Amino acid sequence: xxxLKMRMKTYRPNFKLAEEKAIEFIGYLDKxxxxxxxxxxxxxxxxxxxxxxxxxxxxMGLSIEKVCEDLGSEDGCCVYNDLNGKYRIYxxxxxxxxxxxxxxxxxxxxxxxxxxxxxxxxxxxxxxxxSNENYEAFEKExxxxxxxxxxxPHVIFHFEEKDPSIIEHICKVSSEAAQNxxxxxxxxxxxxxxxxxxxxxxxxxxKDFIHQVNNRYFCKNCRVHYTIEKPSYCSCCGNKALTxxxxxFGDEFEMKYPAVVVxxxxxxAKSCPCCQNEExxxxxxxxxxCSTYLVNECADVYxxxxxxxxxxLVESCGTKLSGNARYCHKCGNPSRFMNAGHLKAxxxxxxxxxxxxxxxx
Ligand SMILES: [Zn+2]
Ligand SMILES: [Zn+2]
Ligand SMILES: [Zn+2]
Ligand SMILES: [Zn+2]
Numbered sequence: 001x002x003x004l005k006m007r008m009k010t011y012r013p014n015f016k017l018a019e020e021k022a023i024e025f026i027g028y029l030d031k032x033x034x035x036x037x038x039x040x041x042x043x044x045x046x047x048x049x050x051x052x053x054x055x056x057x058x059x060m061g062l063s064i065e066k067v068c069e070d071l072g073s074e075d076g077c078c079v080y081n082d083l084n085g086k087y088r089i090y091x092x093x094x095x096x097x098x099x100x101x102x103x104x105x106x107x108x109x110x111x112x113x114x115x116x117x118x119x120x121x122x123x124x125x126x127x128x129x130x131s132n133e134n135y136e137a138f139e140k141e142x143x144x145x146x147x148x149x150x151x152x153p154h155v156i157f158h159f160e161e162k163d164p165s166i167i168e169h170i171c172k173v174s175s176e177a178a179q180n181x182x183x184x185x186x187x188x189x190x191x192x193x194x195x196x197x198x199x200x201x202x203x204x205x206x207k208d209f210i211h212q213v214n215n216r217y218f219c220k221n222c223r224v225h226y227t228i229e230k231p232s233y234c235s236c237c238g239n240k241a242l243t244x245x246x247x248x249f250g251d252e253f254e255m256k257y258p259a260v261v262v263x264x265x266x267x268x269a270k271s272c273p274c275c276q277n278e279e280x281x282x283x284x285x286x287x288x289x290c291s292t293y294l295v296n297e298c299a300d301v302y303x304x305x306x307x308x309x310x311x312x313l314v315e316s317c318g319t320k321l322s323g324n325a326r327y328c329h330k331c332g333n334p335s336r337f338m339n340a341g342h343l344k345a346x347x348x349x350x351x352x353x354x355x356x357x358x359x360x361x
Pocket of ligand 4: 319328
């Protein structure tokens with residue numbers, strides 16, 4: 001299947017196309033978040049398979065070294081079958097560096113996305129099978145695709161913390177790749193005036209994700225991760241020392257404390273936390289059955305008064321809170337839901353029945 005016409009021309013890498021293809025591929029994924037789940041592309045395209053070197057070694061009865069030799073690469077390759085139009089990507093799963101494996105996969109996906117095999121009439125892209133110049137051009141294009149897929153600049157530009165290590169952890173690339181990505185991004189911004197608008201990132205579906213990355217905190221006291229804008233206090237335990245942390249998908253499950261009341265955008269419970277009434281009035285902040293106050297917000301508190309019995313009133317700051325906030329993240333006062341007992345204190349443990357037996361009466 002030699003395409004002689006293509007063979008004579010020197011190919012010039014089309015970086016714009018590579019970028020556009022990467023954006024198109026991200027669009028195929030259901031969840032708009034990083035790290036990009038590269039294996040999902042197997043399910044997106046029915047003419048694409050992804051196999052490991054281990055699989056190939058077992059099937060052919062070859063050592064991994066021999067597989068590398070056979071496939072012409074230590075990392076991976078993409079093979080095109082012109083008889084049925086199918087592609088198969090092989091990647092070396094025995095390499096320990098997770099970031100490097102991901103890069104290989106994304107790079108090979110680039111050859112697939114950009115149809116290099118079809119353009120050049122090759123079943124496998126190997127250095128010696130096409131002219132050096134053209135080989136390098138295709139490699140550059142595939143790398144450009146990989147970079148834009150794994151670390152989409154339209155998204156990572158909006159991380160508030162500007163540091164390669166953030167890219168390394170969030171995009172799951174090697175630290176070397178993260179540094180290159182970082183340098184490349186800001187060189188483009190500084191020297192070529194390339195801009196990335198937040199609107200566009202949102203259009204791509206990354207609004208929530210960017211918000212998560214920029215507002216992720218961790219409380220060392222109660223060990224909860226959460227997303228909240230500029231908190232001064234932990235909304236779970238009231239602790240003052242919060243640390244900014246890197247958002248990892250799945251973090252929210254670490255919020256393991258019981259009794260979360262589901263609230264709407266105005267902090268109003270969707271069903272009554274006291275009598276469980278689900279048919280609440282559309283307006284009004286009290287349950288129409290049991291009169292319980294339905295909004296979780298910052299509550300007044302009486303602080304200890306060293307000079308007398310009467311506590312000192314510390315007024316509520318009026319902030320509306322999430323359904324699991326025990327404390328106001330702005331001023332540290334307890335929440336309405338905690339005061340009313342709808343939420344138990346973060347370190348509350350119910351007394352077990354047999355423990356009760358042991359209490360001497
Ligand atoms: Zn390549
Ligand atoms: Zn806490
Ligand atoms: Zn009620
Ligand atoms: Zn408050």
